[in-house]
Amino acid sequence: MLKLSGVLREWWSIYMVLLGLLAFAAPTVPSSTVASAKQYVGNEACAQCHASIASSYSHTHMAHASGRAAENFIPADFIHAKSGVHYRISEQDGHVWLSFDRPGDPTVRGQRELLYYIGSGHRGLTYLFSTDGFVFESPINWYGKKGTWDMTPAYQNAKEIPLNLPAFTSCLHCHVSEMQPPIHGTESRYGMPLFIHPGVTCERCHGPGSDHLKGGPIVNPAKLTPERRDQVCMQCHLEGKVAIERAGRHVYEYQPGDNLSDFIRYYVLADSSKLGAVSQVEAISESGCKKKSGDRMSCISCHDPHDSPSEGRRVSYYREKCLACHGAVFGAKHHPSQPDCTGCHMPSSQSKDVAHTQVTDHRILRRPEVSPQLLESAGRPARLQLLPFPGSAGAEDDVRDLALAWESLAESGVESAASEAERLLRSALNKSPDDPAVLSALGYIEQKHGGTERARELYQKALAHDPNSIDAATNLGVIEAQAGHLHEAVKLWQGAFQRAPGRSGIGMNIARVFCEAGTIDEARSVILRVLEFNPDLGAAKRLLQSLNRTPASCGS
Numbered sequence: 001m002l003k004l005s006g007v008l009r010e011w012w013s014i015y016m017v018l019l020g021l022l023a024f025a026a027p028t029v030p031s032s033t034v035a036s037a038k039q040y041v042g043n044e045a046c047a048q049c050h051a052s053i054a055s056s057y058s059h060t061h062m063a064h065a066s067g068r069a070a071e072n073f074i075p076a077d078f079i080h081a082k083s084g085v086h087y088r089i090s091e092q093d094g095h096v097w098l099s100f101d102r103p104g105d106p107t108v109r110g111q112r113e114l115l116y117y118i119g120s121g122h123r124g125l126t127y128l129f130s131t132d133g134f135v136f137e138s139p140i141n142w143y144g145k146k147g148t149w150d151m152t153p154a155y156q157n158a159k160e161i162p163l164n165l166p167a168f169t170s171c172l173h174c175h176v177s178e179m180q181p182p183i184h185g186t187e188s189r190y191g192m193p194l195f196i197h198p199g200v201t202c203e204r205c206h207g208p209g210s211d212h213l214k215g216g217p218i219v220n221p222a223k224l225t226p227e228r229r230d231q232v233c234m235q236c237h238l239e240g241k242v243a244i245e246r247a248g249r250h251v252y253e254y255q256p257g258d259n260l261s262d263f264i265r266y267y268v269l270a271d272s273s274k275l276g277a278v279s280q281v282e283a284i285s286e287s288g289c290k291k292k293s294g295d296r297m298s299c300i301s302c303h304d305p306h307d308s309p310s311e312g313r314r315v316s317y318y319r320e321k322c323l324a325c326h327g328a329v330f331g332a333k334h335h336p337s338q339p340d341c342t343g344c345h346m347p348s349s350q351s352k353d354v355a356h357t358q359v360t361d362h363r364i365l366r367r368p369e370v371s372p373q374l375l376e377s378a379g380r381p382a383r384l385q386l387l388p389f390p391g392s393a394g395a396e397d398d399v400r401d402l403a404l405a406w407e408s409l410a411e412s413g414v415e416s417a418a419s420e421a422e423r424l425l426r427s428a429l430n431k432s433p434d435d436p437a438v439l440s441a442l443g444y445i446e447q448k449h450g451g452t453e454r455a456r457e458l459y460q461k462a463l464a465h466d467p468n469s470i471d472a473a474t475n476l477g478v479i480e481a482q483a484g485h486l487h488e489a490v491k492l493w494q495g496a497f498q499r500a501p502g503r504s505g506i507g508m509n510i511a512r513v514f515c516e517a518g519t520i521d522e523a524r525s526v527i528l529r530v531l532e533f534n535p536d537l538g539a540a541k542r543l544l545q546s547l548n549r550t551p552a553s554c555g556s
Contacts, residue, residue, distance in 0.1 A: 510526045
């Protein structure tokens with residue numbers, strides 16, 4: 001997935017009473033300008049000349065990867081045991097609603113209108129809702145393989161309702177067509193409608209069709225160079241361990257025929273034997289089939305992007321794909337009584353990163369029960385190694401992206417990545433002294449090490465080049481608050497909170513400062529804004545109770 005913000009909280013000794021628990025936001029690549037219009041025309045226009053293909057494609061999961069919530073309504077009614085919250089999804093008069101409450105707690109009760117669905121439901125599905133123009137993911141997901149509702153990935157053990165999960169472009173990009181870019185400087189605030197065409201349209205693989213309707217050319221992925229051909233699939237079927245957008249670019253700006261590496265760089269861990277939910281391209285590169293076939297083999301060697309075999313013909317369909325290379329004679333001798341090649345050589349296993357989800361092993365192992373990766377690593381000490389994928393000229397030398405990848409790995413909890421992240425970031429700063437993402441990331445490291453003045457300098461420089469950097473403003477605000485410059489801190493936090501009101505820690509900081517300054521009404525207003533986006537946040541609810549007492553207090 002693209003680098004998301006993590007949270008680090010520390011107690012600052014002298015300002016603990018005044019500021020309470022301060023939230024650090026791990027640095028991310030800053031937003032750039034709004035992408036230009038892609039001039040999509042939609043599947044209906046394509047169907048005028050390609051009726052048969054359009055008809056078969058309309059039955060694929062990709063064609064139904066997104067849409068209006070009412071068009072893929074799946075009712076829900078379950079209680080999450082860890083939090084005690086009762087979730088329901090229901091439909092009324094063409095509108096779909098998420099309702100939530102915690103029995104016995106009157107402060108936890110509400111609903112959100114669900115506007116869009118993301119995911120066909122075959123493997124999974126989630127809904128999106130909007131709060132004051134900011135778009136968030138539903139806290140619960142439908143897991144198609146298990147046929148069950150449960151908490152969204154990474155929040156299986158949440159004790160509070162996560163209603164402030166931003167709908168990031170890294171997720172939307174792969175499920176929608178002609179999406180609205182986020183409003184500049186904000187986190188997950190989009191123009192509406194969120195996307196123009198539902199699902200993955202023809203143009204996601206063939207490029208914008210407006211000129212083609214006038215007789216102009218259109219992209220045929222099969223006729224691209226092998227590298228560009230494979231990137232058409234890679235844009236959505238490769239997640240890697242870390243994905244870093246290139247400086248000033250966004251992956252949603254990519255169009256078929258472009259060089260995907262100009263927009264985003266993917267990094268994988270060497271010797272990783274665990275499969276992620278979106279690891280197909282990475283996995284197939286490890287297969288003997290791909291290594292022996294080279295550029296002749298691609299995703300479309302086995303998959304028809306315009307059609308999906310029905311369950312009844314799935315076994316014979318993929319067997320024919322295997323025998324196209326291995327030959328009928330081989331097929332007659334190789335387990336002729338067991339025609340399901342994929343059942344043996346591409347078994348499903350549990351995803352390492354998404355609960356209740358199985359993934360097909362695209363490594364096409366000769367003996368799946370004994371993984372070559374496991375055999376190779378047996379008896380050897382684990383060595384963390386992050387590699388660009390696919391390997392391309394210059395990728396290893398791009399210190400900026402590699403440094404941010406290591407920093408992302410460190411912020412995800414891999415402690416052994418921290419030293420390499422710091423080393424590379426210092427090198428990247430020498431090569432890219434004005435890059436706001438590098439400046440902010442290195443400032444974060446300096447801040448954690450106690451290098452306050454150097455961190456302040458780096459954050460200020462980052463903001464000079466990207467005034468809308470939410471992370472730099474938030475972390476610089478912590479430094480200013482620690483130094484007693486509360487006016488400067490609040491000003492930084494207010495700007496960041498306005499652009500990202502789903503980040504509750506920023507609002508909590510502001511409210512505590514207002515409360516200690518005796519401006520109770522202002523503190524209450526900020527806390528209500530926090531609870532608007534995160535109504536089950538215990539710290540915010542407790543502070544609001546203290547503010548509403550007579551006399552008001554700032555809590556413990």
